[in-house]
Amino acid sequence: MPKVMNWQIGREMDYPYEGKRPDAQFAMIIDTNKCISCQTCTVACKSTWTSGRGQEYMFWNNVETKPYGFYPLGWDVNILSRHGVQDISGPVYAGKTLFESAPDGTMVLGYLPEDVDYANPNISEDDSVGQMDTGGFLQMPHMQWMYYLPRICNHCTYPACLASCPRQSIYKRPEDGIVLIDQSRCQGYRECVRGCPYKKPFFNSVTRTSEKCVGCYPAVEQGRQTQCTMTCIGKIRLQGFISPPGKEREDNPIDYLVRIAKVAKPLYPQFGLEPNVYYIPPIHVPSPFLKQMFGADVEAAQQAYRKAADDNKLLSALLLFGSTPSIISGFSAQNGQAIAVNKKGEELVRVPFKEPIFVRPGFDEQFQTHRSNAT
């Protein structure tokens, strides 16, 4: 089996295909600290892509409450338990990836969810890790916690769905790294559903083929960010492209946040797929849980994020989330503003570090009424 370089685990690993990176790699950053699980992204995705027969319970984008929310049920604990205890302590991953753990006669360690696992897409919404004792809400940090995890396909550099498909019906586009299932070739074997640890290929029981997030490729081809990014009312997402390892550009906000400031982390990097959706970890959640989910150096990311207000560059990159429907290629901080440009260098948007404050009198003379909001 060929060896490929996975920068997220700091070493080479086995993968069934040679390690050729696409010309550009689709990537997304999601700030979990700002997500309120309003599911606007989910609805935007659903009404755009999965409105057909057989897609009734299919959510290419979902938002689940961690630690007890899952879609499909138990997706991560199921694969983590099969994966077993792995050494995730060092910068170079000492454990085995899912490809290296593949049982004989298979490409990747995986499992097939049960049909009923998809029946409750928002199970355990808002459940925290335990009961809050009397007075507990006054303590810092909180004794109990939960957070929201929005999820789409990770458009992995080394997709397990692609590796699992015995008839090469899944391909990774060389122009943008988006991973697609060819609907004219899929025979509905569900090897991709079994192989993907994130359980983001879904089986459509009416067409009897597997379907997955398409990275809103028609929008991306036009330089527009995905539906789930553009419609997010909390402006928690940024979608663009990540550069290959060693070719980071400091003015690319995705490169900057992931590789330079290192505040955004991949989801379960120990699986070995090099996923390209990155998460700013929740700062209120205990690090032992987050280390398993986002990697060993998650505490440094939490600390950097806490100090973002004092770091103009980091602040600029974070302020550009949800600020423009166009894909941001470059950014800078100038005169108290974050400025974004597209790949042609044309200015897309300016976001002030501090919103101007306008104070109005509490009483409106024109309408002879009191104002409920004076600022």
Place this chain on the structure above:
Amino acid sequence: MKRMFSTLFLAAALGMCVAGVSQAAESAPESLQALRVSGKGPITDVGGAIWSQAKAVKVAMQPQVVAVPTNPTPAIKEVTVRSLHNGEWLALQLEWQDYTKSDTVVVDGFADQIAIELPVVYDEKSPPSPMMGNVGSRVNVLQWRASMQKDLDRGREMKIQDIYPNAPDADLYYTDRLSKEAGQPYLGAKGLGNAVALQGSSPVLDMMAEGFGTLTARSQPQATGKGVYKDGSWHVTITVPMAPAGENAPKLAVGGKTVVAVAVWDGGSQEVGSRKAWSDWVNLSLGQ
């Protein structure tokens, strides 16, 4: 990436093919003889009197352990095969024991399936690999699916309630409000004409292959058939024209010879794709 992968598989497949031939020499199955019967058109009869004269051949099924994912312990060990032809159409009747009738497909539910393959061009001295042919030596694969038989027997388009009886419809299906052309992108595989997604025309997929992972629907599919589940067994007839339209299907002559191989999947054991049982080539002669 794909090319390298295919090359590796082909090398493995050819290696296995050689091993398979030598195994077959030790215990070659009986030959099939397609008796000529009267009539015209496709022979879709299952279990009727027409089959009483046809010689039954028991074909041993082997685990598929070459292509990944493998199936080292397949559920079905033997398939009984009979053959007939009417000068226009060839038919094979396949019967096997299966105590779990599986014809509903959901994410963890798989349908029973059986397939036959025929070399597109039969060369007695160098037949294609029985494992889905090889580059330069194509096979015609004809796969009957219990789920597609159910679609045909239902006589109408499948609805979500056919799988989940208490499921409500979505508030709006765009395709119900749009023209056929405008609604096509919302139909996924069905909109693209993927044969596995189309329902109601034939329970048999008419395909070609030239090695693992190459299975492709023929542009002019003609094969059809019928499957009946009775007393713990499937009885399936697959029929093909002897003078097929289009490419990648064999032209068969009265009095001629070819070979046929069988693959079978037990849905109840989650067998699908390469997780199957397969047979070596069985000689087939077409009676005068």
